[in-house]
Amino acid sequence: MNTKAQTILAQGDRRLLSGREYRGASRIDGPLVYMRNTHPIGYGELVEVVASDGSTRFGQVLDTSDEVVVVQVFEGTDGLSMPDTRMRFMGEPLSLAVSEEMLGRVMDGLGKSRDGSTAIAGSVERDVNGEPMNPTAREYPRDFIQTGISVIDGMTTLIQGQKLPIFSGNGLDHNHLAAQIARQAKVLGGDSEFCIVFAAMGVKYDVARFFIDSFEETGVLDNVALFLSLADDPSIERTITPKTALTLAEHLAFDKGKHVLVIMTDMTNYCESLREIATMRGEIPSRKGYPGYLYSNLAELYERSGKIGGRPGSITQLPILTMPNDDISHPVPDLTGYITEGQIVFDRSMQARGIYPPINCLPSLSRLMKDGIGEGMTRSDHPHLANQLFASYSHVKDVQNLASVIGEEELTTLDQQYLEFGTFFENRFVKQGFDEERSIDETLDLAWEALSKLPAEELQRLTDEEIAEHYGK
Amino acid sequence: MKERIIGRVKRVNGPVLIVKDIKDAMMMEMVNVGEQRLVGEVVKLYDGLATVQVYEDATALKPGDNVYGTGMSLSVELGPGLIGTIYDGIQRPLEHLMEASGAFMARGLSFDAIDHAKLWHFTPSLKIGDTVKAGSILGVVAETNMIEHRIMVSPHITEGVIASIAGEGGYTVEQTIATIARGDGTQVEVSMMQRWPIRVGRPVADRRPLSVPLITGLRVIDTLFPIAKGGTVAIPGGFGTGKTMTQHSIAQWCDADLIVYIGCGERGNEMTDVLREFPQLIDPRTGHSLMERTILIANTSNMPVSAREASIYTGITMAEYYRDQGYHVAIMADSTSRWAEALRELSGRMEEMPAEEGFPAYLPTRIAQFYERAGLMQNLNGTTGSVSVIGAVSPPGGDFSEPVTQHTRRFVRCFWGLDRQLASARHYPAISWLDSYSEYLVDVANWWQERSDGSWHESRERIMDLLQREVRLQQIVKLVGPDALPDTQNFILEICSLFKAAFLQQNAFDEVDRYCPPEKQVKMLNAILAYWQRGSEAIAKGVPMVKIRRLKAVQEMARMRLSVPNDELEQIDRIQLRLERSIDQIGGIYEH
Ligand SMILES: Nc1ncnc2c1ncn2[C@@H]1O[C@H](COP(=O)(O)OP(=O)(O)OP(=O)(O)O)[C@@H](O)[C@H]1O
Ligand SMILES: [Mg+2]
Secondary structure, three states: HHHHHHHHHHHHHHHHHHOEEEEEEEEEEEOOEEEEEEOOOOOEEEEEEEOOOOOEEEEEEEEEEEEEEEEEOOOOOOOOOOOOOOOEEEEEEOOEEEEEOOOOOOEEEHHHOOOOOOOOOEEEEEEOOOOEEEOOEOOOOOEEEOOHHHHHHHHHOOOOOOOOOOOOOOOOOHHHHHHHHHHEEEEEOOOOOOOEEEEEEOHHHHHHHHHHHHHOOOOOOHHHHEEEOOOOOOOHHHHHHHHHHHHHHHHHHHHOOEEEEEEEHHHHHHHHHHHHHHOOOOOEHHHHHOEEOOOHHHHHHHHOOEEOOOOOOOOEEEEEEHHHHOOOHHHHHHHHHHHHOOOEEEHHHHOOOOOOOOEEEOEEEEHHHHHHOOOOOOOOOHHHHHHHHHHHHHHHHHHHHHHHHHHHHHHHHHHHHHHHHHHHHHHHHHHOOOOOOOOHHHHHHHHHHHHHOOOHHOOOOHHHHHHHHHOOO | OOEEEEEEEEEEOOOOOOEOOOOOOOOEEEEEEOOOOOEEEEEEEEOOOEEEEEEEOOOOOOOOEEEEEEEOEEEEOOOOOOOOOEEOOOEEEHHHHHHHHHHHHOOOOOOOOOOOOOOEEEOOOOOOEEEEEOOOEEEEEEEEOOEEEEEEOOOOOOOOEEEEEOOOOOEEOEEEEEEHHHHHOEEEEEEEEEEOOOOOOOOEEEEEOOOOOOOOHHHHHHHHHHHHHHHOOEEEEOOOOOHHHHHHHHHOOOOOOEEEEEOOOOOHHHHHHHHHHHHHOOOOOOOOOOOHEEEEEEHHHHHHHHHHHHHHHHHHHHHHHHHOOEEEEEEEEEEEHHHHHHHHHHHHHHHEEEHHHOOOOHHHHHHHHHHHEEEEEEOOOOEEEEEEEEEOOHHHHHOOOOOOOOOOOOOOOHHHHHOHHHOOEEEEEEEOOOOOOEOOHHHHHHHHOOOOOOOOOHHHHHHHHHHHHHHHHHHHHHHHHHHHHHHHHHHHHHHHHHHHHHHHOOOOOOOOOOOOOHHHHHHHHHHHHHHHHHHHHHHHOOOOOOHOOOOHHHHHHHHHHHOOOOOOHHHHHHHHHHHHHHHHHHHHHHHH
């Protein structure tokens, strides 16, 4: 028999065999089910797992060989028994039927209806794993998004198509900030209609409720698709939730031309679920027990953002993660920072001082702001102004340290001016209300007001013309 | 031609396959897997089994799939047409991939790396009867406005006589342009294209001592921690500290003839940025677009991890090929940590014994092998060329004690450590003057001495000394405040703070400042040291420091990096002169 005939036969076999059911697992370990004596199963194939009571769950092939197939079950393995578990191998990877109808709906991590109303009928089937975007097809993002929040717009500007995570901590106000951004985000003078894809991984119900209420209040709920895999849902489901959400986001952005804002919370829970599976499989851990491929795995999510040349839509990602122990060098924030285009970093001491949003601008960064601010985009003085704020505020930190040693009275006049600048900066520029929306002009003027607390000679990052125009005005 | 099946898939574990029924597969052989023909490579052979690493997403591969042998090692195509192209980690042109599968990358596609149909204008430089050996240049093709592509005899052909050679005219890279008669009576046909296995360094005649700096136009590098042409350097730094920006700057402005830029497991948008920016930037030395001297490799973080592992070898092989033609090539690898992690992931899937932090025990060997391929070489054809390697390192948590940073340190001779605090204060480039070092100082000292009237070495020592003294003084200031120091010491702080703002910092986005020619660096450094000299003398006479630092000329000095155009350097002399005069004036008042 020649190879061609063999191939055709093999493909025919496959079609016949896909969907064939096997009964009896050889091992069940956490979210993993092992099955022997199957037909050849493809890597990454979708599996329907049927429990003894007839209920079905979905799974995916993690490892396949002549002897045994390892299936990861997204809804968890609770209630499965070795002899009675049945499996149908579907012959193709996990896919999601996407459609615009999903806006306004509440779904679980796999995209199944969760709001009790009708089942969701998608129009196009998409592999949830997506495919990498060709770098030559990308369009470099450069459209300024005005969030109305001074410290973000002024110093860590968000750009349409950017992935900009919030590094927060337990109990900090990241949800308020994300909701505020979702409410206020607009592209000046452009097509500013955003739709929102929201993915919740392992957060409590009240967090999801908070977002739903906030969307409802502003009347945008019809423009939001929610994928909820909450704290009491199986931990394994969290590993698929962001993929499902991003699959819809890609459809909305690149097939339907919409501007999509994706909020994903909490990435730390997602990573923990991955760690669970890795440990279960006895994989060699790297830092803090997380698998060595965590970087690539996160990149496969975060890189699903941006713009494509010649197409109208965009995906802007706002992932939220809580830093365990407020430690920014923990693998989750660390690897995230290595992938995303900057980060917004929360500071517990600022929240304690009553500053909302409690953003510490020094470790925060927006890598895409360089091309999205300045003449014709925000204002011509913006780039230098932002630079100057960073430089001056970082000196404030030094002065504060010195003051705590030698006492404020012992400081030089100049350093006392720095302290004054710092206070104004934190309490007037950074601090603002949950509903306060400042235009970019208001933000920049406020920044000048702060810098005017310092002598003009100290403002070395600004040009003489800029100082003449704005200083002390 | 009948396809050769080397075996059948037994197990699929992500990008690592076990293949059974192995008979004649070769180690490192390139293979195609399954009916999708995914590209892979044999990495282990044992007991009738092979471990195969696939360079594409393995989804849907299954036990029983055929594995087809190609009979050759994973290799790259070398010839005219490489420059200006953007490739993935295994040398597939991304433009073609996009034409074939759109904005998202499909699997199982394969393309020629260089256009096989395009006619290149070949001009022979040898004639019938001339003897040739490995590397001999048969003729040239103008590949771009900047690079003359020298068509060479393959390193495999050690010796022979030209039996025929094409006349001047247009040829494709597949056409025979010469036949070489070998001593044993056989004849070989030579075309303008060679293939070379990526994991094997191309042979050279001899390694030469390094003596010329690779000028980057970044002051902190060229003046304080220079790298030589043919040298190796690591840039470690936590996220957002400026590795990519530094490498982009160097790729844009350094004085290499050719740049190979490898985006190894990093962001898609960064490659888009290069693609958008480079064609528009004009090389100040030649007046042509920078893209005409650049080869890009983009295997972004979301692209398959095994192709990421291959990408740095693909890049350095292309670099060596142009070195063989007599060029100075600089290669940037961003980031070598992602490459090391790819090794770790593959090794883990092969169930090898891990050493430190899950990395395989052969990590240091692989790092060493990679950096060893750099150097200034006497090529087989007698020309001299170099490959300089600039590797970014992304240490987890920004902690330099981790294995990749530590092992890289052993094999590179120059180290530009990025500092998180400097980056937070937006002091860019955030290269720490305390952690960084260069072992090329001695090698390049002569070059600099000749261009600075013999002042470079001493000036550099003086400023480094001041920076060291500043650290100690700062510790005191932290405890008692700056007012407690006498002016003589406070002046050290003043000079260092000026040096940092006026010299070490450099704005990559400023038209003037982004590239600083060596002459300007010399003048700026000497001007600042003149300020130190004269200022110290005045303070010794009793002039209060505040009087000096308020001088207008000091402010001018603080801005000279931005305000003095690179072709009007005499302005710096004038600033220095004004400053010296003003100090003398105040000094005069206090003398009596
Ligand atoms: N020389 C410079 N001039 C101006 N800005 C700079 C410079 N270097 C770095 N930056 C700023 O810092 C940001 C981060 O730099 P860069 O992308 O090079 O970091 P990185 O070290 O490569 O980070 P990662 O490891 O996450 O890729 C840039 O987007 C830019 O805003
Ligand atoms: Mg980088």
